[in-house]
Amino acid sequence: MEASTRPEGIARGEEHDPTAALSIHDLTVAYDRRPVLWDVDLDVPAGCLSAIVGPNGAGKSTLIKACLDLLPRVSGDVRMFGLPWRQVRNRVAYVPQRETVDWDFPVSALDVVAMGTYGRLGWLRPVGKKQKRAAMEALERVDLVEYAHRQISQLSGGQQQRVFLARALVQDADLYLMDEPFASVDAATERAIVEVLQTLRAEGSTLVVVHHDLQTVAEYFEHVILLNMRVVASGPMDSTLTADNLRDTYGGRLTLLEKAATALGQLAQPK
Amino acid sequence: MTLEYDGWIMVIGVLAAACCAVPGSWLVVRGMGMMGDAISHAVLPGIAIGFLVSGSRSGGWMFVGAAVSGILAAVLTQLVHRWGRVERGAAMGLVFTAFFSLGLLLIVQTADSVDLDANCVLYGAIELAPLDTFALGGLEVPRIVVPLVIVLALNVLASAIFYKEILATSFDPELATAQGFAAKWVHYGLMVLTAATCVACFEAVGSIITVALLVAPAATALLLTRSMKWVIVWSIVLGAIAAVSGHLAAITVPGWIVGGGLDTSSAGMMAVAASVLFLSAAIVSPGRGVLARRWRARRDGQRIAIEDVLGLLFRLEERALSTDQDAVENMLRSDVRIGPKRLSGVLGRIRRGLLARVEEGKWALTEAGRSEARGLVRAHRLWETYLAGRANIPSSHLHSAAERLEHVSDPGIAKDLAAAVGDQDEDPHGRPIP
Secondary structure (H helix, E strand, C coil): CCCCCCHHHHHCCCCCCEEEEEEEEEEEEEECCCCCCCCCCEECCCCCCCEEEECCCCCCHHHHHCCCCCCCCEEEEEEEECCHHHHHHHHHEECCCCCHCCCCCCEEEEHHHHHHHHHHHHHCCCCCCHHHHHHHHHHCCCHHHHCCCCCCCHCHHHHHHHHHHHHHHHHCCEEEEEECCCCCHHHHHHHHHHHHHHHHCCCCEEEEEEECHHHHHHCCEEEEEEEEEEEEEEHHHHHCHHHHHHHHHHHHHHHHHHHHHHHHHHCCCCC | CCCCHHHHHHHHHHHHHHHHHHHHHHHHHHCCCCHHHHHHHCHHHHHHHHHHHCCCCCCCCHHHHHHHHHHHHHHHHHCCCCHHHHHHCHHHHHHHHHHHHHHHHHHHHHHCCCCCCCHHHHHHHCHHHHCCCCECEEEEEECCCHHHHHHHHHHHHHHCCCHHHHEEEEHHHHHHHCCCCCCCHHHHHHHHHHHHHHHHHHHHHHHHHHHHHHHHHHHHHHHHHCCCCHHHHHHHHHHHHHHHHHHHHHHHHHHHHHCCCCCCCCCHHHHHHHHHHHHHHHHHHHCCCCHHHHHHHHHHHHHHHHHHHHHHHHHHHHHCCEEHHHHHHHHHHCCCCHHHHHHHHHHHHHHHHCEEEECCEEEEEEEHHHHEEEEEEEEHHHHHHHHHHHHCHHHHHHHHHHHHHHHHHHHHHHHHHHHHCCCCCCCCCCCCCC
8 A cells, every 4th residue: 555545543644745636635515414534635746647446436426526616515626737727727738437418419519629629719719710620630539520510419428538538638738538438339449548548648748537337447557546435555556456455445444434324414503 | 462462461471570580589599499488478567557648559669668577588488497496488488478467457457448458369360460550652561570670680680680699699508708798688688689589570470479480490490501690691581481382271271171261360370380390300301301311311220230231141152051041041940130020021122232152042242242241241340359359258158248239330440449359360259340
């Protein structure tokens, strides 16, 4: 086990690592007072391909959403490249889970990818030729040019996932936060997505990816965050993805914590 | 009555429908059609209070009151949903009926002192609207046209200026929020537009029909196009068609049925026309209509039947078995996918398509038919080989699986299959792959 698993009772450093692409300090998130993430502390070094791994309900999506201010935090501080989120908005791209949107929506694949450029455009400025061209290039990188003008409901699941990836690519970000980009895609699509992720890393970007497949995590990623309501361990793949840590992440040790969380949610007193 | 009178009713109807179509399109693609319903009812207390404050129907107070109560209802729905732990639809039902009844109470209580009655609010008074006019450059224009034109312009402008923002927050509110377009504020902005639309329209068509004009044209447009911009354009066009045909139906249809010059409610007929348009689109829409789907299923069924016949003839010829007309037709009659009823139709098509013909009482494939049949049998045997080798499917199941797959194997798939299978030239049953 490496640096990030602290012995109990030892004060943690208050400083963020300014060189880290993503630095989370003391983050706690609760739904209706029921905590789903406790005291998360972690650093993802710049320029690495990092996986968030953990069982269902471990708070993987919650962690990403809380970093982006999409969920209220009980406590905690998140820095990206040493800066608060609002100042680095346009350097960060987010790929939500595929099921979070309505794929019957009357837009084409190109329209969806062009949405990635909206952040840089800001309010009121319309999508122009330049943005359309960038969207086309992103579609080319995921091999979907011929589907550009199809309505999104006419794409397969794997193609929809690649449309989401292209929408992130067009943001030309330094940090990519991706929620299960491999969910329900076929093997060929999975390989294509992995190649894109590795190209991005080679270009100097940092990627933090929620991943559900323990079989491939060590093959695709070099850094791992083991999460189950709190960070069990995080660090380089070899030293972190150990049998002990996996048992701690997936094992039954957390029933007490979960009971406590439920009890906290039921407390009648104000927060 | 007169051409001018009926003409104005249709103009007012078209304006109201166009006005509703714009926010209606957004509400429907956001899956919030019910919110239109809720808002149209929830604005009632705002309208009543605005009316009481200003004492007239023309002032801006009614719009302010309606926008405030519309937003209040939207916020309250959210709060009831979150704090009361009530499902969203039920929360909406709780809040908007409460607002609606409060509005009704206010109107009924003050009905003696002010000129605003519940019937007008609920059903509109489009038949009376052309009578209340003001002069505009020598033309007598109904007063009600003014708020309708203003709100229509507001809706169109807002949708054009904030198109990108509304689109992004509708499709993926979380990403849009992360990009700096707070989905919450766009949502409330849309609620304000919807509330203003409801006020402008309630006097013309009433708050109940307003709901139909918000939802029906947009739902119809979604059956006709797959692009958001065209959804909005089509909603406006369809709304206008519903308004005109609705009024024409209102002044003619009762005459046919009852006899005599009895008119029915124009606003009601407009809503009926909007529903008829939806129903027609659901049936005849080229992409998604029931007929188009039926037709595609029939066409595919026929193609598969023809392919089955060609495959059978090819296999018989391959093994030098008899293609005697009666024997072949007997075999096909027992084929589950063709059957005795469709047989003569299918064989007729094959003859007319010059794929096979009967010579001296025997079926024979033509060159074109043989080449198509060879492709099919090739796909079939490639699939059997592939499935046996890769998917570990027991050989007794291979045939039925390949039978389904061969009909969806275009040349591209066949090429990939051949590459995957390699240089085998026999299928698992020992027959040659043509």
